[in-house]
Amino acid sequence: MSKEGKARGTAGSVWVPSRRNVLRAGLSLAALPVLSVITPRGAYAQSGKTTTVQGFETGADVAAAEKEGALVFYTHDSGAAAAAICEAFHKDFPKITARYVSLQNGSLFSKILAERGARRYEADVIQFSDLGTAIDFQNKGGYDDYHSPQQKYYSLDHLSHPAGHFFWIAMGFAGLAYCTDRVKEAEAPANWKDLLDPKWKGKLSVKQANSGMQFTEWYELRKLYGDSYWKEFAKQKPTAVNSRVQLFDRLGRGDDAVCGMAEWAGYQLAHQKKAPIKFVAPKDGLPSSPMANGIVANAPHPQAARLFTDWLMSLKGQTFYQENPYLYYGSIRKDAPAMPGGLKLNDFKLLVPTDMKAFLASRKQFNSEWNQMLGLL
Incomplete structure (x- = not known):
C-alpha cells in the first residue's frame, strides 16, 4: 500500500x-565504476x-x-x-x-x-x-x-x-548488522560467507524482492561468490520484510540475531535510538546502489x-x-x-553494478529465485 x-x-x-x-x-569516489x-x-x-x-x-x-x-x-x-x-x-x-x-x-x-x-x-x-x-x-x-x-x-x-x-x-549501501543482546562480538559474522554458517538458520533477516537494494546485493554477491552462494543462503530460511525500518526494529527487539541486508542509514538511525545493534562492513565490500x-x-x-x-x-x-x-x-x-x-564516500569500499545490461537482464531471475526462497512461489 x-x-x-x-x-x-x-x-x-x-x-x-x-x-x-x-x-x-575504501574505494575512492573518483574510482567509482563508469557505467x-x-x-x-x-x-x-x-x-x-x-x-x-x-x-x-x-x-x-x-x-x-x-x-x-x-x-x-x-x-x-x-x-x-x-x-x-x-x-x-x-x-x-x-x-x-x-x-x-x-x-x-x-x-x-x-x-x-x-x-x-x-x-x-x-x-x-x-x-x-x-x-x-x-x-x-x-x-x-x-x-x-x-x-x-x-x-x-x-x-x-x-x-x-x-x-x-x-x-x-x-x-546507498548495505552491510551486515547483529543484535548485541543475542550475539557476542567474537561470534558475529564478519564477512558475507559467514552468513552460511548453520548456526544462523532461522535467525537471519533480509528484504523482499521489491527492494532495489536487495536486488543489488543479490547481484553483487552472486558475482563475487557464484550462484552457489544464494543456494546455500536459502537453506538458512531467512525472514523477509518490506522495509528497512522493520529490519532494524526486529533486530533491536532480538526477533532476529543477524540482518543480512543492513543499510547504513537505517542502522545509523536505529543506533541513535540506542538499539542494541552493531554494524559490520565485510572486507569484500558493500553492495551499493x-x-x-x-x-x-x-x-x-x-x-x-x-x-x-x-x-x-x-x-x-x-x-x-x-x-x-x-x-x-x-x-x-x-x-x-x-x-x-566526518565520513566521506571515499572512506568506503563500494560494490556497484557496472554492466547495466547484465544487471537489468537478471532482474527476472532475481525475482523468481528470491520469491522461491521465501516460499512465495
Missing part, C-alpha cells in the same frame, strides 16, 4: 518509518536562462513554479524521509505545497507505469533506489529532458546517458518540478540528504561536505 502525504509549513505528514543510506569501505550504458558522451547543455534563489542556481521560472503552487514527489524512500524532504523544500518555497507517494522501488515502478499506461500524469519528480529501474524508465520515455544548471557540480558519469533525464542523487532522480515526462507542475530538482541537486539539498536522520545518504556532488561523523 502506498503512503501519501503533504507538506505545508510545519504541518506535513507523519509516517512512522524512517530510513536511508550512505556507504562504506557504460549510461555514461554521457560529451558535455551537457544547460536548459535556458538561470536565476539564483535561496542560494542556488535554477533553470526554473520561479514565479511560474509558485503560481503552479504544487509538487508531487514519487519516491522509494520511507514516508518519514519523503515528508522531511517535502517540508524542507516547502520551507524555502512556501507558495508551493509538496505531496509525496512513498513505495518500495518495484511497487513504485509498477504504479508509475500503470498510471502512464492509463494516461494519468500525477507525478512531477520520481526517485528510484537503483539505476536499473531508472534506465528502464528512461527507455520507456518516462523522463522529461531538463539540463539543470547544477549539473556542472556532478561528474558526467553520474548523469543519465544522454544527460538531462536523471542524475545520481545519492548513494546509486539512487536516481529525474523529472517525469508530462509532469503536471513542470516549473515546480525543475525548481525542486535544482534544489535537490544543489549543495543545500545535498547537505540536507546527508544530514537528515531519515536519509543519511552519501552525496555524489563534487563539492559535497563530509557526512555526519
Whole structure:
C-alpha cells in the first residue's frame, strides 16, 4: 500500500518509518565504476536562462513554479524521509505545497507505469533506489529532458546517458548488522560467507524482492561468490520484510540475531535510538546502489518540478540528504561536505553494478529465485 502525504509549513505528514543510506569501505569516489550504458558522451547543455534563489542556481521560472503552487514527489524512500524532504523544500518555497507517494522501488515502478499506461500524469519528480529501474524508465520515455544548471557540480558519469533525464542523487549501501543482546562480538559474522554458517538458520533477516537494494546485493554477491552462494543462503530460511525500518526494529527487539541486508542509514538511525545493534562492513565490500532522480515526462507542475530538482541537486539539498536522520545518504556532488561523523564516500569500499545490461537482464531471475526462497512461489 502506498503512503501519501503533504507538506505545508510545519504541518506535513507523519509516517512512522524512517530510513536511508550512505556507504562504506575504501574505494575512492573518483574510482567509482563508469557505467557504460549510461555514461554521457560529451558535455551537457544547460536548459535556458538561470536565476539564483535561496542560494542556488535554477533553470526554473520561479514565479511560474509558485503560481503552479504544487509538487508531487514519487519516491522509494520511507514516508518519514519523503515528508522531511517535502517540508524542507516547502520551507524555502512556501507558495508551493509538496505531496509525496512513498513505495518500495518495484511497487513504485509498477504504479508509475500503470498510471502512464492509463494516461494519468500525477507525478512531477520520481526517485528510484537503483539505476536499473531508472534506465528502464528512461527507455520507456518516462523522463522529461531538463539540463539543470547544477549539473556542472556532478561528474558526467553520474548523469543519465544522454544527460538531462536523471542524475545520481545519492548513494546507498548495505552491510551486515547483529543484535548485541543475542550475539557476542567474537561470534558475529564478519564477512558475507559467514552468513552460511548453520548456526544462523532461522535467525537471519533480509528484504523482499521489491527492494532495489536487495536486488543489488543479490547481484553483487552472486558475482563475487557464484550462484552457489544464494543456494546455500536459502537453506538458512531467512525472514523477509518490506522495509528497512522493520529490519532494524526486529533486530533491536532480538526477533532476529543477524540482518543480512543492513543499510547504513537505517542502522545509523536505529543506533541513535540506542538499539542494541552493531554494524559490520565485510572486507569484500558493500553492495551499493546509486539512487536516481529525474523529472517525469508530462509532469503536471513542470516549473515546480525543475525548481525542486535544482534544489535537490544543489549543495543545500545535498547537505540536507546527508544530514537528515531519515536519509543519511552519501552525496555524489563534487563539492559535497563530509557526512555526519566526518565520513566521506571515499572512506568506503563500494560494490556497484557496472554492466547495466547484465544487471537489468537478471532482474527476472532475481525475482523468481528470491520469491522461491521465501516460499512465495
